[in-house]
Amino acid sequence: MGAASGTTSQLCPPWNGGAEKISTKRKPYSFLRCNVGSSFHALSLSDLEWRTSSFPRNRFALSLSHACKEPEAPALESGNFHACFDSNWFLKMLVKLQKKAEEVAPYLTGCCIYLVGMMGSGKTTVGKILAEALGYSFVDSDKLVEQSVGGSSVAQIFSQYGETFFRDNESEELRKLSLARKQVVATGGGSVVRPVNWKYMKQGITVWLDVPLDALARRIATVGTDTRPLLHFESGDPYTQAFVGLFMISKKRGEQYANADAKVSIQNIAANSGLKDIADITSTAIAVETLIQIENHLRGRDEMFA
Ligand SMILES: Nc1ncnc2c1ncn2[C@@H]1O[C@H](COP(=O)(O)OP(=O)(O)OP(=O)(O)O)[C@@H](O)[C@H]1O
Ligand SMILES: O=C(O)C1=C[C@@H](O)[C@@H](O)[C@H](O)C1
Numbered sequence: 514m515g516a517a518s519g520t521t522s523q524l525c526p527p528w529n530g531g532a533e534k535i536s537t538k539r540k541p542y543s544f545l546r547c548n549v550g551s552s553f554h555a556l557s558l559s560d561l562e563w564r565t566s567s568f569p570r571n572r573f574a575l576s577l578s579h580a581c582k583e584p585e586a587p588a589l590e591s592g593n594f595h596a597c598f599d600s601n602w603f604l605k606m607l608v609k610l611q612k613k614a615e616e617v618a619p620y621l622t623g624c625c626i627y628l629v630g631m632m633g634s635g636k637t638t639v640g641k642i643l644a645e646a647l648g649y650s651f652v653d654s655d656k657l658v659e660q661s662v663g664g665s666s667v668a669q670i671f672s673q674y675g676e677t678f679f680r681d682n683e684s685e686e687l688r689k690l691s692l693a694r695k696q697v698v699a700t701g702g703g704s705v706v707r708p709v710n711w712k713y714m715k716q717g718i719t720v721w722l723d724v725p726l727d728a729l730a731r732r733i734a735t736v737g738t739d740t741r742p743l744l745h746f747e748s749g750d751p752y753t754q755a756f757v758g759l760f761m762i763s764k765k766r767g768e769q770y771a772n773a774d775a776k777v778s779i780q781n782i783a784a785n786s787g788l789k790d791i792a793d794i795t796s797t798a799i800a801v802e803t804l805i806q807i808e809n810h811l812r813g814r815d816e817m818f819a
Contacts, residue, residue, distance in 0.1 A: 606797045613804040614646035620811045621647070623694045625717030628803075629705050629773050631759060631766075632741055633729040634722040635796060636699035642800040644697040653699045657686040667701075671742035684710055691716040702762075703743075705769040718810060720803055721773035725780060726763060728791050730756035775806035 626643065628636040637653055644651035655667050661682055662670050670679050683701055690698055691713035698717075704710045711719075734751035738744040744758035782802050783791045 603795075603797070606795065606801065610642070610646050610797055610801050610804070613801055613808070614643075614648075617804050617808050617811070618647055620808070620815075621718070625649075625690065625693060625696045625698060626807065627698045627700055627714040627717050627719045628722055629700050629714070629719055629770055630702065630722035630724065631726075631729055631763060631770075632702035632743075633732045633755075633759075634702070634724045635799060636702075636722060638796045639722060639799050639803060640697045640699040642796055643803060646800065646804075647695075647697070649695045649697050651697050651699070652690065654683060654686050654690065654704065655699075655701045657690075658682045658701070661686065666740065668740055668742045676742075680707060684713070687713040703766075705766060705772065711772055715774075718775065718807055719773040720775045720777060720806060721770045722799070722803075723770070723776055723778045723780075725791065726756060726759050728779065729759050731792070733759070775803075775810040777803050777806050 626640075626647075626649070628640050628643075630636055640653070641651050643649070658670065658679065659666060662674075665673065667679065670682075680703070683704060684707055687700070687704060687710050690696065696717075698714075700710075700714065704714070730752050733741065733744070733755040737751060738754055738758070741758075743762060744755055748754065749757070777799060779791050779794060779799065782794050782798060783789070786794070786798070788794060
């Protein structure tokens with residue numbers, strides 16, 4: 514692969530099935546240049562590895578990594594993304610993402626973006642893509658809590674110390690993050706329940722990823738509920754367990770997510786792009802919509818103060 518600096522970026526999630534299945538007849542552009550802030554990203558055919566053998570005609574798998582010419586350019590998890598999809602569509606979406614990020618970045622003036630939403634709503638997946646596009650770093654508040662408690666997992670913290678202990682640590686990590694700049698933060702799904710957390714998160718821009726419960730339950734059922742202690746109390750098959758648990762939680766949380774400055778509705782994205790199944794919406798498309806909603810929020814705010 515052509516990752517000269519050895520830095521590779523995962524641009525999309527390897528979610529269930531590892532593939533977005535859209536057929537294509539054509540090869541991709543031979544070269545794609547993306548500027549993100551001061552960093553330069555180049556995707557070329559040497560970075561795109563085509564493996565056609567194991568897929569039906571007009572379908573292919575793409576293994577993608579790219580070289581970061583700037584050492585300080587944000588690096589996501591190392592490892593390549595393997596998927597099967599329409600290359601032209603994907604590259605267009607990637608260009609759209611970079612263009613939108615370049616438009617929005619100067620107005621953000623380095624302030625942090627907090628993604629809020631129910632568990633499984635894609636805060637981590639979309640957050641990493643956004644951070645990469647904006648030249649921000651990515652942090653996951655659940656991971657920060659885990660580190661602060663000496664490396665125990667969220668599930669272990671819940672069972673060993675209880676939810677209140679977890680929430681106290683979560684608030685403390687959000688307080689520290691409120692002093693930071695240029696970070697995309699994937700918050701814990703329950704960060705919205707404490708008013709003080711909103712005070713910290715509102716130091717930046719808060720965005721709600723609004724995903725229907727059925728889609729959340731399908732995603733969570735795929736990976737299991739082991740890492741999600743609040744879903745451990747339900748019985749039934751993994752989908753039912755996840756759906757019932759999510760339903761109860763969402764009833765309790767009511768409209769708390771709606772306190773966010775901007776909302777990204779997956780159902781709206783599907784409706785606007787003519788897609789019947791929201792599972793067909795890629796995380797890159799959701800990241801683009803997130804930037805659009807952030808831009809709308811910033812415009813509204815500037816107009817209010819003009
Ligand atoms: N657009 C999408 N389409 C399908 N699956 C997705 C999409 N985005 C994320 N997923 C999958 O859903 C699961 C949850 O995603 P992710 O970890 O990004 O959510 P999260 O909001 O950070 O969850 P949590 O709050 O529980 O940490 C993962 O298995 C991920 O691969
Ligand atoms: O929705 C919630 O309350 C949670 C979501 C996860 O991100 C973790 O923060 C934890 O499992 C609790």
